[in-house]
Amino acid sequence: MSLDNIEDDYKVSTNASELVEKISKIIDSLDNEKGVNNVLIESENIVNQSKELDSRLDTIHSLLASAQLQVQEGIYDLTDYLGKISSQEDNSVQLSSRINELHDLGRKHNCRIQGLLEAQLALQENLNMLGSSSDKIEELLLAQSKFEKEYYAKSKLLSAERVIASKSLSKEVTSLMQKLGMPGSEITFSINSSEGSVRLNGMEEIIILTKTNAGQDFKPLGKVASGGELSRISLALSVVTSKTELTPSVVFDEVDVGISGSVAEIVGQMLKKLSNRYQIICVTHLAQVAAQGQDHMKVVKTQKNGSTFTQVASLSPKERTDEVARILGGITISDKTRIAAEEMINSSS
Numbered sequence: 001m002s003l004d005n006i007e008d009d010y011k012v013s014t015n016a017s018e019l020v021e022k023i024s025k026i027i028d029s030l031d032n033e034k035g036v037n038n039v040l041i042e043s044e045n046i047v048n049q050s051k052e053l054d055s056r057l058d059t060i061h062s063l064l065a066s067a068q069l070q071v072q073e074g075i076y077d078l079t080d081y082l083g084k085i086s087s088q089e090d091n092s093v094q095l096s097s098r099i100n101e102l103h104d105l106g107r108k109h110n111c112r113i114q115g116l117l118e119a120q121l122a123l124q125e126n127l128n129m130l131g132s133s134s135d136k137i138e139e140l141l142l143a144q145s146k147f148e149k150e151y152y153a154k155s156k157l158l159s160a161e162r163v164i165a166s167k168s169l170s171k172e173v174t175s176l177m178q179k180l181g182m183p184g185s186e187i188t189f190s191i192n193s194s195e196g197s198v199r200l201n202g203m204e205e206i207i208i209l210t211k212t213n214a215g216q217d218f219k220p221l222g223k224v225a226s227g228g229e230l231s232r233i234s235l236a237l238s239v240v241t242s243k244t245e246l247t248p249s250v251v252f253d254e255v256d257v258g259i260s261g262s263v264a265e266i267v268g269q270m271l272k273k274l275s276n277r278y279q280i281i282c283v284t285h286l287a288q289v290a291a292q293g294q295d296h297m298k299v300v301k302t303q304k305n306g307s308t309f310t311q312v313a314s315l316s317p318k319e320r321t322d323e324v325a326r327i328l329g330g331i332t333i334s335d336k337t338r339i340a341a342e343e344m345i346n347s348s349s
Contacts, residue, residue, distance in 0.1 A: 016085050023082045031075050040068035148198065155203045162191055162204060169240060176236035176270075181263035182229065184214030187221075187236075228257025232267070239270050242277050249279040256286040268292035272348065287327040291344040296320040321345060 012019065030036045044064040051057035106112055109119040129136065166189040177185045190207040197203075209218040212229055225233060231252050238250055252271065256264055268289040274280050275294065283299075284290050296315045301308055315323055321342050322333060328344075329337035 012085055019085050020082060023078055023085075027075060027078050027082065030071060030078075037068065037071050037075060040064060040071060044068055151198055152195075152203075158202045159191070159193065159204060162202070162206070166191060166206075172240045173233070173236045176239060177233065179263070179266050180232045180236060180270075181259035182212060182232060185212045185229075186210065186218070187233065188218060226257070228254060228259075231255035231257070232259075235267065235270055235274075238274055238278075242274060249281065250274065252280070252282045254283050254285070256284050256289050260286065261288075264288035268348070285327065287324045287341065287344060290327060291324055291341070292348045296323065298323055 028035070032038075044061065047057050047061045047064055051061055102116065105116055109116065111119055170186075170188045174186045177187065187208065187210045190209050192205045192207070193203055194205055195203055208221040210221045210224055210233065211218050212225060216224075221230070221233065232255055235252060235255055255271070256267055259267065264286045265288040268286075269292060271280050271282055271289065272292040282289065282293070290296060298313050298315055298319075300311045300313070302311065303309070321338060324341035324345060325333045325337040328341055
């Protein structure tokens with residue numbers, strides 16, 4: 001039984017006494033001695049007798065006969081309806097309980113009452129699946145075994161390629177580190193196999209090992225290198241892998257710490273080379289690095305009313321020349337430093 005039917009039955013049940021009274025009155029008015037039904041029967045008989053005297057009454061006789069038949073059927077249907085609602089007078093409590101039960105089920109299954117049938121079908125489907133769970137588990141285990149075999153086969157190929165690539169990468173990055181003001185430094189990659197476990201990126205755990213000075217032992221990168229050294233090693237890695245990396249933006253924070261002169265110029269040139277493929281954002285205090293950039297932004301901190309504010313301004317060509325000159329010569333900018341700054345910017349463009 002649908003919710004609509006239950007609600008209709010509930011309305012009937014709660015108003016059964018009133019309906020019985022009204023329907024009984026209608027039946028009585030239609031079917032008593034002077035009721036509509038008997039009036040129509042008598043009228044039909046009179047017209048039926050009279051049509052022998054005037055054939056034009058034949059149509060009227062048919063209409064009266066049809067009307068009497070409709071009234072008679074109405075009396076039958078009303079009598080049947082009266083019998084049904086009389087039995088529902090004491091059914092309102094049960095119907096109210098059923099409606100509340102349906103609302104509770106709707107809240108439990110997070111759906112409208114009308115959606116309970118779909119929820120029932122979904123639960124039945126899940127029960128059917130549980131009934132055949134042993135077959136399903138066996139099927140899944142076979143699929144898992146197949147995927148594991150494929151994984152290990154491809155992982156071994158990847159491992160072999162990683163060993164070869166790591167040697168080449170170590171050599172190229174180490175060579176660049178010498179040019180970036182880190183003489184005697186080296187980098188290598190520890191590839192530790194972890195067979196027996198499935199991992200997203202293969203069977204190995206790869207650790208970057210480095211030594212920043214000759215004679216030292218290799219140690220994990222994060223435990224050895226300083227902030228500036230980390231930036232330069234990152235720069236070297238980015239340059240070497242620039243054709244395979246897919247990172248859209250790279251940020252270098254004070255990559256020039258501890259370097260100057262020609263090394264600083266090399267750092268600037270490498271950053272500029274990388275900018276052909278990535279968006280490079282570099283925080284620097286060296287004119288040789290700043291001059292290589294396409295855009296120059298100045299960061300200034302000010303204090304006002306006990307609070308510190310940071311402002312970032314994009315510099316015009318003249319302002320950029322003045323800023324590079326300030327980095328070169330200090331607070332007071334001379335014509336010589338301004339000329340040197342302008343030449344430095346022009347030579348890098």
